[in-house]
Amino acid sequence: xxxxxxxxxxxxxxxxxxxxxxxxxxxxxxxxxxxxxxxxxxxxxxxxxxxxxxxxxxxxxxxxxxxxxxxxxxxxxxxxxxxxxxxxxxxxxxxxxxxxxxxxxxxxxxxxxxxxxxxxxxxxxxxxxxxxxxxxxxxxxxxxxxxxxxxxxxxxxxxxxxxxxxxxxxxxxxxxxxxxxxxxxxxxxxxxxxxxxxxxxxxxxxxxxxxxxxxxxxxxxxxxxxxxxxxxxxxxxxxxxxxxxxxxxxxxxxxxxxxxxxxxxxxxxxxxxxxxxxxxxxxxxxxxxxxxxxxxxxxxxxxxxxxxxxxxxxxxxxxxxxxxxxxxxxxxxxxxxxxxxxxxxxxxxxxxxxxxxxxxxxxxxxx
Numbered sequence: 001x002x003x004x005x006x007x008x009x010x011x012x013x014x015x016x017x018x019x020x021x022x023x024x025x026x027x028x029x030x031x032x033x034x035x036x037x038x039x040x041x042x043x044x045x046x047x048x049x050x051x052x053x054x055x056x057x058x059x060x061x062x063x064x065x066x067x068x069x070x071x072x073x074x075x076x077x078x079x080x081x082x083x084x085x086x087x088x089x090x091x092x093x094x095x096x097x098x099x100x101x102x103x104x105x106x107x108x109x110x111x112x113x114x115x116x117x118x119x120x121x122x123x124x125x126x127x128x129x130x131x132x133x134x135x136x137x138x139x140x141x142x143x144x145x146x147x148x149x150x151x152x153x154x155x156x157x158x159x160x161x162x163x164x165x166x167x168x169x170x171x172x173x174x175x176x177x178x179x180x181x182x183x184x185x186x187x188x189x190x191x192x193x194x195x196x197x198x199x200x201x202x203x204x205x206x207x208x209x210x211x212x213x214x215x216x217x218x219x220x221x222x223x224x225x226x227x228x229x230x231x232x233x234x235x236x237x238x239x240x241x242x243x244x245x246x247x248x249x250x251x252x253x254x255x256x257x258x259x260x261x262x263x264x265x266x267x268x269x270x271x272x273x274x275x276x277x278x279x280x281x282x283x284x285x286x287x288x289x290x291x292x293x294x295x296x297x298x299x300x301x302x303x304x305x306x307x308x309x310x311x312x313x314x315x316x317x318x319x320x321x322x323x324x325x326x327x328x329x330x331x332x333x334x335x336x337x338x339x340x341x342x343x344x345x346x347x348x349x350x351x352x353x354x355x356x357x358x359x360x361x362x363x364x365x366x367x
Contacts, residue, residue, distance in 0.1 A: 001045045001117075002097045005037060006088050007105035008054030008079055013218045016337030016355040017319060024051070024105055025063040026223075027302055029230040029239055029265060029283050032063055033217065036108055036230075036237060038070050041101070043236075044113035047072050050095050051105075052088045054079045086190035089175075090183045097177065102192075104171025106218045108226045110236035111170065111210035119208050120174045123149060126204030127179060127197070130172035132214045140168040141193075143207055151205040154198055167207065169193060170214055212236075220317055220335050220351075227300050228281040231263040239265065249279070258290065267303070291326065308344065316348075325362070 007024040017026055025032035038049060049072050053060050057078045067074025077092045089102060101113065111130060120128040129151065131143050142155040142165050155162055173192075179200075184190050197205060213235035217226045226235075231248070233240040243250055248262035254270040261279030267286035272278050275293040282296055285303035290296055292309045301307070301318040308326035316334040324330060325344035332349045337356035342348070347366045354360070 001101065002048040002050070002099075003041050003046045003101040003103055004050045004052060004089065004092055004096065005034065005103045005105045006052050006085055007034060007060070008052055008082060008088060014220065014223060015335075016353055017220070017223070017317060017335060020319075020338045020356050022053075022057075022059040022063075024053070024060050027285065028108075028217070028223070029227050029237075029300075030267060030285070031239070033108075034060075034064070034105060035070055037103065037105065038067070038072055038074075039238060040110060040236075041103075041113070042071060044117070046101065046113075048097075049074050050077060050092055051075070052077050052079065052092055054082055083187070083189045084191045086183055086192035086196050087186075087188055089192055090180060090186045090188070090190075093180050093186065096180070099174065099176055102173040102175055104216075106216050107171050107214065108217050108229075108235060109170070109172070109212065109214040111172065111212040111214060113172065116172070116208040116210065117174055119149065120206070123206050124204075125174070125206040126176045127200055128174040128206045128208050129197070130170040130210045131167040131207045132170040132210050133166045134168050135166075137163050137166045137168070143167050143169060145207045145209070149206050149208070151197070151201055151207050153201060167209060170210055171216075172210075220333050220353075223317065224298070224300060224315065224333070227283055228298065231265060231281055231283065254284075258292075261297075273309070285320070319356070 024034040053076055079091055116130055144152040144165050146152045215226055217223050229235050230237050230240055233244050249260050249264050251266040253268040254266050256272045257274040258272040258276030264279035264282050266284040269287040270284050271289045273292040276290045278290055278296045281298045283300045287304040288301045289306045291307050294307050294311045296313045299313050299316045302320040305318045305322045307324050311324055311328040314331040316330050318336050319338040321339045322336045324342045327345045329347045333351040334348045335353045339357045340354045341359045343360055343362035345363045346360055
């Protein structure tokens with residue numbers, strides 16, 4: 001089975017994390033984000049992946065290569081300019097099989113693609129959309145299904161009185177290649193969701209009501225929540241299975257003089273100093289150092305970040321190579337880009353974002 005993953009966006013909502021790292025390979029609990037998608041696809045028989053890239057495409061290729069390390073054949077198409085989801089699909093046409101999956105590259109999920117494929121075949125669909133029930137339908141465009149599972153219509157930004165379904169587009173489609181002939185010519189910017197699917201209502205478009213875990217990780221808050229969910233096993237992943245087998249604490253080849261609290265995943269060469277407490281719901285990348293008497297909780301610290309003594313980091317994303325000095329307090333959806341240097345006795349809170357390479361002197365910021 002073949003899959004086309006759309007991963008051409010710049011990841012602006014995740015800046016400054018994506019200022020130096022292409023969004024598809026942003027580290028998430030120890031591995032490039034897109035590798036979780038590929039792992040999920042493999043469980044459902046996908047062995048051929050086409051990655052539609054744009055922004056920082058060379059950086060994606062440098063990390064993922066030809067896919068052999070991930071167990072799949074991986075090929076790339078690079079859009080010269082953003083063409084929308086339909087334009088990206090048409091741009092990749094020559095690489096696509098008679099039937100293939102098309103996926104939004106921002107999603108962490110474990111929904112049952114095999115069941116979606118079985119329904120697709122059973123209904124004789126030309127296109128099947130994975131749909132997911134959400135608690136607050138007012139925040140999404142909604143999809144109406146008939147009793148035969150065919151799509152009856154779409155509701156964009158519905159008013160409260162219009163809401164009669166809680167199903168939203170989950171960004172996982174099974175498509176027949178014949179549909180490509182109905183798209184605008186290559187090089188045209190179109191949206192498959194807004195410009196193509198509505199024209200297929202009553203003409204072979206079906207919806208599959210999916211169950212399981214599903215999250216768009218496009219914001220810092222969702223990135224952190226996805227990290228927590230991986231560590232806690234709320235979504236099916238290989239890393240989550242390893243953690244469960246290890247009692248939800250993995251700190252191989254780390255030097256730990258402080259205390260570790262589950263769930264926690266620490267990369268090799270980490271150092272946790274005396275009287276420091278790290279965890280729960282915390283990821284430490286390779287070579288992260290936590291100073292004496294510091295507290296780190298519900299946070300993601302990427303490779304070679306260094307935290308000083310008596311410093312608190314909570315509910316924050318700390319980019320690679322960041323240095324945070326002594327007696328600092330970093331909390332509340334703060335994101336520090338690569339190489340940021342925070343001097344001692346700074347207080348960062350309330351979603352502050354510090355872009356790569358910025359140096360904050362001692363006591364520069366106190367909320």
